Amino acid sequence: MxxxxxxxxxxxxxxxxxxxxxxxxxxxxxxxxxxxxxxxxxxxxxxxxxxxxxxxxxxxxxxxxxxxxxxxxxxxxxxxxxxxxxxxxxxxxxxxxxxxxxxxxxxxxxxxxxxxxxxxxxxxxxxxxxxxxxxxxxxxxxxxxxxxxxxxxxxxxxxxxxxxxxxxxxxxxxxxxxxxxxxxxxxxxxxxxxxxxxxxxxxxxxxxxxxxxxxxxxxxxxxxxxxxxxxxxxxxxxxxxxxxxxxxxxxxxxxxxxYWECGDFAGIGPGAHGRLTLNGSRLATEGHRDPAKWLQEVEARGNGESRRAALAPTEAAEERVLMGLRLADGIAIGRGSGPAGAINFGRADALEALGLLERAGDRLRVTPQGRLLLDRIIIELLAA
Ligand SMILES: C[S@@+](CC[C@H](N)C(=O)[O-])C[C@H]1O[C@@H](n2cnc3c(N)ncnc32)[C@H](O)[C@@H]1O
Ligand code: SF4
Missing domain, CATH: 3.20.20.70 (Aldolase class I)
Known part of the structure; x- marks a missing residue:
């Protein structure tokens, strides 16, 4: 598997x-x-x-x-x-x-x-x-x-x-x-x-x-x-x-x-996105957006994908922060790997001091007060 x-x-x-x-x-x-x-x-x-x-x-x-x-x-x-x-x-x-x-x-x-x-x-x-x-x-x-x-x-x-x-x-x-x-x-x-x-x-x-x-x-x-x-x-x-x-x-x-927990899903159809972990690498797939083109490609080539690319480990980690912080429970931030690798912890401390983020055990989540500012918080957290 x-x-x-x-x-x-x-x-x-x-x-x-x-x-x-x-x-x-x-x-x-x-x-x-x-x-x-x-x-x-x-x-x-x-x-x-x-x-x-x-x-x-x-x-x-x-x-x-x-x-x-x-x-x-x-x-x-x-x-x-x-x-x-x-x-x-x-x-x-x-x-x-x-x-x-x-x-x-x-x-x-x-x-x-x-x-x-x-x-x-x-x-x-x-x-x-x-x-x-x-x-x-x-x-x-x-x-x-x-x-x-x-x-x-x-x-x-x-x-x-x-x-x-x-x-x-x-x-x-x-x-x-x-x-x-x-x-x-x-x-x-x-x-x-x-x-x-x-x-x-x-x-x-x-x-x-x-x-x-x-x-x-x-x-x-x-x-x-x-x-x-x-x-x-x-x-x-x-x-x-x-x-x-x-x-x-x-x-x-x-x-x-x-999606939000960054599991795997196959995407089928015009413009459909997928995420698949195959041979240890996380792939992003996307179907041709135009329905006529998608249909034509499936019928002629047996493949409706317009894109299939391996996500770099940093991109995969960023995606886990971006998607996971949408959830009220937030994300697990194990030491040194996974989403933690993408987080600027100096900024996280500052956001925590402002009451916009909180850490509970190994989880990081956005507080109810921070929710309306989610997009801004994510930009801060992912800043180099
Ligand atoms: C794939 S769409 C639509 C599903 C279905 N065709 C419909 O219209 O009921 C999923 C949902 O996104 C929401 N949505 C789409 N465009 C939006 C927009 N510009 N602002 C806010 N919500 C939007 C709508 O609530 C919609 O039901
Ligand atoms: S255009 Fe179609 S997909 Fe978009 S909101 Fe209207 S019915 Fe739903």
Whole structure:
């Protein structure tokens, strides 16, 4: 077993299509007509076989079908995919198999078929519980469709999560408090709460640049909304286990924990990233971003990867700091090896004195006060 990290082994599959492109989104997602799902299934199967030839002795504990909008995949495509996955790798006793779903009524009508295909966890993109806000975000569903989709998800799947975006245009702190309270009343076991990020190259970024995006919260209001988020989720029994992710104890997303704990995962699909420890070296892989190009390369060459490179030990150590400090539990810093090699301990002492970092036993973590400054803290810690 090649000395791979202990965090487990997962598989990420990327479905790159959406019904419409949301104006805030910079994920590798595209709108296209006439998608041949049989062709996609054949390509995914081919990639599963290629990666299994390298890693097939490992036990797979998680599968995550993300996008894009995987709930636009025909249930037969998902069933065919998961059948190929089960044939390729031994699975753990209780694998976590997640699919990201958008909450239009058409998509939620497929939930039972996805469950029958083997999916046991869904992550529903509610984004907001307010119709005006959903319109501003360019979403294809209204709030009542979102609520109905999540209620159905809870009935159909053993585990269900949803995403919300806050710190939106014209949103007050009081409005966010009320919306989050309503969201928590849906009794999720897990939820992902993201502050709206204006991503370069998106229509929202163009509107900001043109001065046509009024009512975005300033830093103080965004910080206030962050505090409300921690307060309400904590009181409801879903504290943050990662910067944007909240769960009841035992309900964290195991697949995403593999990312944050720097375990190994195979990445399949356009733009999908992977991390594999093979022959003692940690490899970073990436698929061709353009869906047509990816498909063509898989069909013509039997390989959709655009990049495969060994990470230098310093890069791997930096990645462990960067990813691990997102977790509320932080990282283990054994002496002289692993992430410790990347940390500037002089800076760590200074950040600890400011109350932004703390050491408990051999663990280093960002304090609740430091969380909002995480990006800055990481830059300081990794400074030479
Ligand atoms: C892969 S995306 C979307 C999954 C699904 N297609 C959907 O839209 O519901 C995962 C999540 O990232 C979040 N997200 C995407 N772009 C964002 C942005 N610019 N700012 C904050 N959150 C964002 C959304 O909450 C979204 O549900
Ligand atoms: S937010 Fe979701 S539905 Fe909207 S474009 Fe991005 S991936 Fe597609």
């Amino acid at each position: 090649d000395g791979e990290p202990a965090a487990g082994f997962g598989l990420y599959l990327h479905w790159p299509y959406c019904r419409a492109k949301c104006p805030y989104c910079d994920f590798n997602s595209h709108v296209a007509a006439g998608i041949d799902q049989h062709r996609w299934l054949a390509a995914y199967r081919s990639e599963i076989a290629r990666l299994a030839a390298e890693t097939g002795s490992r036990t797979l504990s998680t599968v995550f079908i993300g996008g894009g909008t995987p709930s636009l995949m025909a249930p037969e495509l998902v069933a065919g995919l998961l059948e190929a996955v089960r044939a390729a790798w031994p699975m753990s006793n209780d694998p976590e198999i997640t699919l990201e779903a958008n909450p239009t009524s058409v998509e939620s009508s497929r939930f039972r078929a996805y469950r029958d295909a083997g999916v046991n966890r869904v992550s529903v993109g509610l984004q907001a519980l307010d119709d005006d806000a959903l319109r501003l975000l360019g979403r294809q569903h209204c709030a009542s469709e979102g609520r109905a989709a999540f209620a159905l998800a809870r009935q159909v799947f053993p585990r269900a999560s949803f995403d919300l975006i806050y710190a939106r245009q014209h949103q007050t702190a009081a409005a966010w408090r009320a919306e989050l309270a309503a969201a928590l009343a849906l009794e999720p076991d897990h939820l992902s709460l993201y502050q709206l990020t204006i991503e370069d190259g998106t229509p929202f970024a163009a509107r900001v640049a043109a001065g046509r995006m009024s009512g975005l919260p300033d830093d103080d209001r965004a910080a206030e909304m962050w505090d409300i988020t921690q307060e309400l989720c904590g009181a409801a029994g879903l504290p943050a286990y990662e910067i944007s992710n909240h769960a009841r104890p035992g309900h964290a997303c195991r697949h995403n924990l593999i």
